[in-house]
Amino acid sequence: KKFTVGDYLAERLAQIGIRHHFVVPGDYNLILLDKLQAHPQLTEIGCANELNCSMAAEGYARANGASVCVVTFSVGAISAFNGTGSAYAENLPLILVSGGPNTNDASQFHILHHTLGNSDYTYQLEMAKKITCCAVAIPRAEEAPRLIDRAIRAAILSRKPCYIEIPTNLAGATCVRPGPISAVTEPIASDRDALKAACAAAADYLDGKLKPVILVGPKLRRAGAEKELLKLAEAMGCAVAVQPAAKGMFPEAHPQYVGTFWGQVSTDAADSIVHWADALICVGTIFNDYSTVGWTAVPDIPLMAAEIDHVTYPGAHFSRVRLSEFLEGLAADVTYNNNTMLEYNRLRPDPRQVHTAAPEDALTRKEVTRQVQGILTSNSTLFVETGDSWFNGIGLTLPAGAQFEIEMQWGHIGWSIPASFGYAMHFPTRRTIVMVGDGSFQVTAQEVSQMVRYKVPITILLINNRGYTIEVEIHDGSYNKIKNWDYALLVQAFNSTDGHAKGLLANTAGELVTALREAEEHKGGPTLIECTIDQDDCSKELITWGHFVASANARPPKGRHD
Ligand SMILES: Cc1ncc(Cn2nnc(CCOP(=O)(O)OP(=O)(O)O)c2C)c(N)n1
Ligand SMILES: [Mg+2]
Numbered sequence: 001k002k003f004t005v006g007d008y009l010a011e012r013l014a015q016i017g018i019r020h021h022f023v024v025p026g027d028y029n030l031i032l033l034d035k036l037q038a039h040p041q042l043t044e045i046g047c048a049n050e051l052n053c054s055m056a057a058e059g060y061a062r063a064n065g066a067s068v069c070v071v072t073f074s075v076g077a078i079s080a081f082n083g084t085g086s087a088y089a090e091n092l093p094l095i096l097v098s099g100g101p102n103t104n105d106a107s108q109f110h111i112l113h114h115t116l117g118n119s120d121y122t123y124q125l126e127m128a129k130k131i132t133c134c135a136v137a138i139p140r141a142e143e144a145p146r147l148i149d150r151a152i153r154a155a156i157l158s159r160k161p162c163y164i165e166i167p168t169n170l171a172g173a174t175c176v177r178p179g180p181i182s183a184v185t186e187p188i189a190s191d192r193d194a195l196k197a198a199c200a201a202a203a204d205y206l207d208g209k210l211k212p213v214i215l216v217g218p219k220l221r222r223a224g225a226e227k228e229l230l231k232l233a234e235a236m237g238c239a240v241a242v243q244p245a246a247k248g249m250f251p252e253a254h255p256q257y258v259g260t261f262w263g264q265v266s267t268d269a270a271d272s273i274v275h276w277a278d279a280l281i282c283v284g285t286i287f288n289d290y291s292t293v294g295w296t297a298v299p300d301i302p303l304m305a306a307e308i309d310h311v312t313y314p315g316a317h318f319s320r321v322r323l324s325e326f327l328e329g330l331a332a333d334v335t336y337n338n339n340t341m342l343e344y345n346r347l348r349p350d351p352r353q354v355h356t357a358a359p360e361d362a363l364t365r366k367e368v369t370r371q372v373q374g375i376l377t378s379n380s381t382l383f384v385e386t387g388d389s390w391f392n393g394i395g396l397t398l399p400a401g402a403q404f405e406i407e408m409q410w411g412h413i414g415w416s417i418p419a420s421f422g423y424a425m426h427f428p429t430r431r432t433i434v435m436v437g438d439g440s441f442q443v444t445a446q447e448v449s450q451m452v453r454y455k456v457p458i459t460i461l462l463i464n465n466r467g468y469t470i471e472v473e474i475h476d477g478s479y480n481k482i483k484n485w486d487y488a489l490l491v492q493a494f495n496s497t498d499g500h501a502k503g504l505l506a507n508t509a510g511e512l513v514t515a516l517r518e519a520e521e522h523k524g525g526p527t528l529i530e531c532t533i534d535q536d537d538c539s540k541e542l543i544t545w546g547h548f549v550a551s552a553n554a555r556p557p558k559g560r561h562d
Pocket of ligand 1 (some may be wrong): 389412413437465471
């Protein structure tokens with residue numbers, strides 16, 4: 001049996017641990033899809049459209065480490081660029097594969113379908129170069145091994161997406177079999193001298209500090225360094241706060257956990273201890289306008305920044321120092337200093353009294369959140385969507401083992417539906433729960449039909465506050481109103497004869513209790529629970545945060561004379 005370019009790609013994908021490939025077919029990629037489907041370790045997962053396909057791959061990469069999205073040229077890839085952008089912003093190695101025109105067409109100046117209508121088909125590769133760490137187009141079969149290996153290796157090493165374009169007449173062309181996968185996956189270790197120097201100098205630097213705090217950012221998990229961070233934290237004994245996008249990356253049951261540092265909308269007084277510190281060890285952090293509450297919460301104390309492949313702090317920079325090795329090395333060199341934990345234990349807020357609504361009470365945001373808290377277990381993964389769901393989710397406490405997924409850098413509304421679907425395809429036995437607003441749900445609702453088709457037991461809490469409330473709090477206008485849907489009935493429409501899905505409606509606290517119990521028992525597919533709340537029923541944090549983000553957006557342009 002002939003070994004082809006498509007087989008080469010399939011083998012490499014399987015060798016890096018991918019077991020599901022997310023696809024939307026198109027005549028430029030059909031032969032390629034045949035080759036991928038023929039691989040014994042790959043299972044093809046069809047999606048309703050390429051935006052959702054790329055977001056499903058983004059979610060799968062959160063669970064699996066790497067993922068692949070296979071689309072057709074131009075009409076497919078340009079939609080998939082959005083999930084690819086998310087993977088770039090969220091530091092996930094998503095491999096975007098697009099079918100491409102037959103290699104004979106360009107030189108004959110042929111006009112082809114799905115293209116812009118001229119004979120220059122290079123625009124897609126050029127666009128892909130901007131949103132990936134490596135973009136390649138295979139010009140002839142002989143170059144496929146080199147280019148495919150280069151793109152996949154780049155994605156794995158940098159935790160960024162890559163792009164591979166395979167012409168429709170090359171997928172089935174003869175190709176050599178791949179060499180050892182270590183040539184693609186072998187990580188780049190730290191430079192020994194730089195690592196030694198960095199750990200010793202950083203330990204010295206911290207010795208000179210009275211009150212250091214560790215702040216965990218979202219790139220910690222992407223760098224695979226959570227274990228080593230725990231070691232460093234316990235070697236120091238200091239307070240450990242997380243950024244909102246890093247929730248769940250440090251165990252919340254740990255005695256040194258002090259909550260989410262998010263400026264004025266921090267939890268558990270984390271901002272007090274961060275501001276009390278005289279040095280902040282920032283591990284994989286991202287200080288953007290959203291995580292700094294419109295630039296009002298940029299720490300003004302000396303920062304040590306430990307990144308995926310370098311370390312900097314006042315007076316020092318060390319290149320080629322891998323995050324996990326640096327944290328491990330520093331844990332061995334650093335002096336124990338628990339001053340910030342001693343102080344934090346004096347200012348730790350008392351547990352909040354949470355009001356339990358009566359069963360007949362109209363449902364409120366607070367009651368929805370209280371009930372979600374009640375169903376979280378070590379086997380739960382909570383996806384929170386852009387919107388007030390961010391704030392509702394950040395305020396929850398994760399039991400040991402529970403996971404949390406958020407897309408705060410890219411912030412594409414609708415991400416949570418396909419992303420949780422992709423995630424659950426890798427973790428079918430985890431209890432995946434989604435908190436999503438009505439506006440976001442309307443962007444990618446079709447993927448619920450794939451959850452039905454693949455019998456994925458996801459619980460979707462659709463918080464229906466009749467519109468784009470997060471936008472209302474930033475800046476209101478007619479555009480924040482949307483057409484209301486009958487969401488429970490929509491799920492019935494996807495469900496049709498399958499019977500794998502449940503669409504429920506909860507208007508009161510009691511109805512939500514019943515619906516969540518039904519969802520818990522329903523293992524054979526998704527359960528969507530539409531939770532109706534008042535359109536002005538939003539978190540106080542959203543109002544505060546929205547106010548400062550709006551004023552950050554409103555900063556006047558710097559004129560010549562200011
Ligand atoms: C793809 C994309 N398009 C537009 C936006 C801007 N945006 N951000 N949040 C929203 C509204 C979210 O509304 P919902 O999901 O209902 O959430 P709530 O805030 O809970 O009402 C928009 C329209 C966005 N974040 N992503
Ligand atoms: Mg809404």
